[in-house]
Structures are given as structure tokens and as C-alpha cells.
Amino acid sequence: MSQVAVLSAARVPDGAGSETTATRCKSCAVRTTALCASMTDEDLTALSNVGRRRVIPAGQILSWAGDESNLCANVVHGALKVTSTMADGREQIVGLLFPGDFVGQLFEDEMSMTVTAVVETDLCCYSRRAFEGILDQFPRLERMLLKRTMASLNDARNRMLSLGRKSAQERVAGFILELYERSRAAGESQVSIPVSRGEMADYLGLTIETVSRQLTRLRAANIIAFVNGDRDCRILDSLELEQILDQS
Amino acid sequence: MSQVAVLSAARVPDGAGSETTATRCKSCAVRTTALCASMTDEDLTALSNVGRRRVIPAGQILSWAGDESNLCANVVHGALKVTSTMADGREQIVGLLFPGDFVGQLFEDEMSMTVTAVVETDLCCYSRRAFEGILDQFPRLERMLLKRTMASLNDARNRMLSLGRKSAQERVAGFILELYERSRAAGESQVSIPVSRGEMADYLGLTIETVSRQLTRLRAANIIAFVNGDRDCRILDSLELEQILDQS
DNA sequence: CGCTCGCTTGATGGAACTCAATATAAGTGG
């Protein structure tokens, strides 16, 4: 597997492998979308030297809430979920992370949320301390992280509106539309739902059954259509989807 | 009123009033808790020169979602609510801001949320552009803003768990406990609820009636007791309050 | 006093949850 090959390349010792790491970063899939976009090829060496590629199998937990915070990473390929959990098992997915996104609890000794791979995921990992050190040296990197964190805060606040005030139908329609925008941006005509029904429910603050019923409703109304199973769908009437959100 | 006096002091022209502004900042109530805490008295002059004190009456809107983003501020006294609203009027309070908190949409041309004073509120306002300029000059300020933004993101995510997965009783108990912690930190024995029942409902994703019923329930169970009206209460059994959150 | 405004309380209905059964898909080993 190519990921594994890359992983071993990352294990070349610092200094000796500077040429190799530079090459690795230049050809990286998220060179221009992750935080790295804020750095020149030259400066990137500093970050590259403390980074390690790592592949996380689907379903595996990257870190538990309460764990010592000593790791952060850029998502290169795949998807992560960030979850908050209650003692009795109730769970809320508070964030979904995709290629180019950053994950980690900086400046804190403890992870506050659990991070799990929802599909096999390729990460570029840094020791938290090392990353913080790089952050001190490169103001443009810190600025980009600040902007991204502010954008995440805005997303979180929009999701609060959804969780606090929207109906099940509106939440499901909104989720499908989010995925649709993402797919369109990536030039794909079809929407592939990256999570299970249960994870959709945990993301939307609903139950599996309610999510399933709402999807069935959208399908019955000829707004969406599933192809090849439950995970891939085609948007037949995006206007109607948007109306479900705006109206009522 | 002292706020008004301070407001006129802030209108002393730049340069000529440097001594005055320095004095204003040194004696400011949030000198050590707001972002200013990251700056030395000396450096603070730069920020002070572009800041203006302003008093917002209760209920007044500071800025609408969609407005041009040209203002940011530190809360000095009082409280603000940040709200997200739907076309049909459904509203969600996505943040409550208290003295020391920062408000504003940096690096964006548009405000994404509406900001309103919930009580008469004293602000230290900056033009967004000017504040961004200061941010470029003082890395320690930027670092503190980054940390605060990350903390806000964590808060937002915890609220997602509440909105998505907790019962009405748990949400109300959790809100009272939050206020209780804040009061204890301030050395007050009594909890003063800074918002109306309707605003509590908008914060918790419930209706006024449900909030009222849950408070009645807590009162009937001798967990809380109201004194002098509906806005001030005493916590009789904080352990029981905490159990409502952890259990079930 | 009578008005308004914010809060509480009551009665009722409905949207989403829970419990349970069925269906579909994906492996697994014989």
C-alpha cells in the first residue's frame, strides 16, 4: 500500500533525510489545503522534520478524551470524528474532519474529546510540543491556525442552531446538502456518505431510526436516490432540499 | 455614570491623550482578564490608542448577522448574547459573553452572527482593521486570542452535546451549575441569572414553558430557591444538581 | 386602579424515541 510506503519514508532520521522529507511534503495531497499552505517549501522543512505519516484503520481510536495531549495532526486522507460522550454512553459527534483539516488540543495537557477514524485514515502527525515550537517560529502558520479555529467555531455555532432548533427533516436535509457542496467542490457528481447511519444520528442529535425514516422520506419524494447500497446517493432535486432548510 | 465619564475620556485624540489612555487601561476592570492581559503596560498604549469605550443599553443590537464586519470589542461590564436566527424567527443563543470576553469577526468581511446586549453593557471597542493591525505587531496578543478561540470551540462542542443529547432537566441543571461556578469564582454566594426565561430557552434549545417547569421542579425538590424574584437564586443542593448531570 | 410584561401552570397534541421485527448486505467457512 502506498500509505505504508510513505509511512516508512517518514521514518528516515532527521537531518539525514531532509531531501526525502522535502520531497514528501511537496507531493503531499494536502500541501495547499492544510496548514502547510501557509509555509514556503523552504520553511516547511522545519515542520517536515518533526512530522510522521501514520495510517489509522477504520474504527480505531486516535485518542481518548482525558488522555494526555501529546499529539496533533493534519488529515491527509480519510475522515475522523470528534466525539463527546456521557457516562451512560450517549454520544454526540461534535466534528467531522476531512483531508486538510487539523486535529489536536494545543496548549492543554488533556484531550477534551475522543478522536476516532471513521474510515481508514492517513495522518501527518506531530508531537504536540514540537508543533507548538514550530508555531512560535512561523507567525504565518499561527495566523492560519487562528483563522481555521475561528472558522471551526463558526461551524460549531451553526450546528448549535441545528441541534437546538431544527426538526429531524431539516437536520437530515442540511447534512445531505453539506455533503453535496463538498462533493461538488471536489468535482464529484455523486454524494458519498462517509459515515454509518448511527454516526449520522450521533452527528445530528437523532436516533438511527429517525435518520433512516427521514432518508426514506427524501427518497420517496424523489429528492434523493441511493445507488449501490446505503452510502452513495444522487441528488435529484437540490432546490427542494434547500427549501426544506429555508422555509417553515 | 462612571461608564459615560470613561467614554468621554476615550475620545481624547491620539497622541495628545496618551497619558490619559494609559491611565484608563491600567485601572480597567478587565486589564488582567481580557486579551489585554497578554500585553505590558507599555505595549498596551498601541491598543489603547485605537480603542473607544462604549455603553450599550440592555436589549440593543451591537451588530446584525450579515452586517459588514468592522468592529470588535472586549466586554468590560455586563453581558452580550451571540445569536443565530432562522428565517421564520427560530433563534439559538450560541454564546454568552461576560467581562473579559472578546467579540468580533476578524479576517471576515461579514458578521456571521447577531450580537445583542442582554443587560446594559460596557465595551472597549476597536475598529476591526486597527485591531488586526495590532495583532500583527504583538505575537503574545495573537497567541492569547488563539488560546481563547480554542477554548470557545471546546465550549461550543460541549454545548453541542447538551443540545443534541441531553434532556430538558439536564440542560437546565447544567446551566444553573455553570452560573453557580461563575458566581463562586467571583466570590458570590448567590447565583444571579443574567438572562430572561426566554433567553434561557434560546440558549438551551427549549421553550420558555419547559424551562419554567424544570426550574419549578428543581425548586420543589429543594435543590434551588429563588430570592427576590425570578432572577436570583440560591443553590441548596449542588451535589444533587451535579448528579442530575452525571447519572442517567 | 388597570395596564403591560414576564413568569408560571394546565391541558392537549405531535414529533421523535423506544422496543421489536424484518430486510439487506457482507463476510466466513464448509
Place this chain on the structure above:
DNA sequence: CCACTTATATTGAGTTCCATCAAGCGAGCG
């Protein structure tokens, strides 16, 4: 390749919690 298992999704029936609608209460105020 096909029974068997397991995991995931859908569908149905009944229940519950919260929203809605409506009335009543109490404080502040002209």
C-alpha cells in the same frame, strides 16, 4: 457456490417527552 453468521439498515407499533395553545398570576408603573 451456497448455508450460516454477523453487522447494518429499514419498517412498524406504541410510548414519552417536550412543544403548543391557553389561561392565570404577580410585580412594576403610568
